[in-house]
Amino acid sequence: xxxxxxxxxxxxxxxxxxxxxxxxxxxxxxxxxxxxxxxxxxxxxxxxxxxxxxxxxxxxxxxxxxxxxxxxxxxxxxxxxxxxxxxxxxxxxxxxxxxxxxxxxxxxxxxxxxxxxxxxxxxxxxxxxxxxxxxxxxxxxx
Numbered sequence: 001x002x003x004x005x006x007x008x009x010x011x012x013x014x015x016x017x018x019x020x021x022x023x024x025x026x027x028x029x030x031x032x033x034x035x036x037x038x039x040x041x042x043x044x045x046x047x048x049x050x051x052x053x054x055x056x057x058x059x060x061x062x063x064x065x066x067x068x069x070x071x072x073x074x075x076x077x078x079x080x081x082x083x084x085x086x087x088x089x090x091x092x093x094x095x096x097x098x099x100x101x102x103x104x105x106x107x108x109x110x111x112x113x114x115x116x117x118x119x120x121x122x123x124x125x126x127x128x129x130x131x132x133x134x135x136x137x138x139x140x141x142x
């Protein structure tokens with residue numbers, strides 16, 4: 001696999017985003033170790049970030065929890081790796097500019113001007129994820 005760690009900010013200049021349902025404040029840290037938002041909701045060994053608003057939008061819309069989806073601009077505090085759930089195995093390279101890290105992400109600010117996906121596109125993605133779940137396909141968490 002091509003998941004060599006790259007220093008935070010190197011290779012991809014960002015800015016970086018994280019989509020979630022969590023209500024967070026600037027300065028707070030997002031850390032691994034909580035239940036994953038996807039699949040069997042096992043303990044997440046990583047926290048995820050992306051350099052595209054579209055990928056962050058999916059996280060905000062599909063994440064578990066109550067309340068509205070939110071997108072935050074985040075700053076990695078340590079090395080980041082390509083997210084193997086979205087790179088090479090499923091898409092050549094890293095077109096979604098999606099990454100993961102075992103180190104915390106610092107919340108810089110909430111992004112307020114993002115556009116949600118159209119309802120039919122969101123439902124198609126939910127259907128696709130439900131089918132993957134039915135087939136037993138889980139996110140890579142190692």
